[in-house]
Amino acid sequence: MVPVKLSLYFLLCSASLWISCETKPQLKERDKVFHAGPIPENSGVGTTYFALYKGGKYQFCQGDFINPNCYTGDFVLSGDTITLISLKKHATIPSNRFLIRRYVDTDSSYWQWKYPNHNADWRSEYKSDTLIGASGDILPIEQNGEVVFDQRNYFIIRWDELKQSQ
Numbered sequence: 001m002v003p004v005k006l007s008l009y010f011l012l013c014s015a016s017l018w019i020s021c022e023t024k025p026q027l028k029e030r031d032k033v034f035h036a037g038p039i040p041e042n043s044g045v046g047t048t049y050f051a052l053y054k055g056g057k058y059q060f061c062q063g064d065f066i067n068p069n070c071y072t073g074d075f076v077l078s079g080d081t082i083t084l085i086s087l088k089k090h091a092t093i094p095s096n097r098f099l100i101r102r103y104v105d106t107d108s109s110y111w112q113w114k115y116p117n118h119n120a121d122w123r124s125e126y127k128s129d130t131l132i133g134a135s136g137d138i139l140p141i142e143q144n145g146e147v148v149f150d151q152r153n154y155f156i157i158r159w160d161e162l163k164q165s166q
Contacts, residue, residue, distance in 0.1 A: 027051075032052070033159075033160075033161045033162050034052035036138045036155035036156065037155060037156060038155065038156075039152070039153075039155070039156055040132055047063075048060075048061065048090070048092075052162060057073070058072065059071070060073070073085050077162070081097060081100070081141070082100060084098070093140055094140050098138045098139065099138070100138060101137045102157065103129070111126050114149065129156070132156070134158070135160055136156070136157035137156055139155075
């Protein structure tokens with residue numbers, strides 16, 4: 001009788017552990033279609049970045065190399081606006097919505113807006129941004145719909161196959 005009780009106890013404990021475990025979607029690198037990283041001044045230990053994957057999934061990380069502190073969720077893409085569903089609160093990110101600004105789709109007015117103190121020399125700023133490996137910017141959108149641009153705090157596009165994946 002003791003072995004039966006012990007087996008039953010073990011089975012119940014195992015089942016409760018299995019039920020209580022949170023399942024996370026397994027994201028595969030080959031399914032990545034977009035990667036937004038920190039600007040170079042903010043990269044390194046303690047970086048914030050996110051990636052989008054096929055199937056409408058995202059991974060958001062805010063940590064370091066030892067503990068990247070990543071979590072996953074679903075995203076919605078509407079034109080050039082990304083909405084990260086269930087994005088946790090972050091001190092420097094005002095909402096879960098972001099505007100994609102691909103450099104190939106911009107003109108001089110974007111660069112003059114981005115670098116207001118360098119209006120006459122916007123081409124050198126464009127060249128500087130592309131030399132760091134960026135192909136665009138990801139700008140947070142406030143709750144009221146206004147684009148937020150802080151020179152020290154935005155994302156740059158490092159990998160972009162988002163248009164091809166749709």
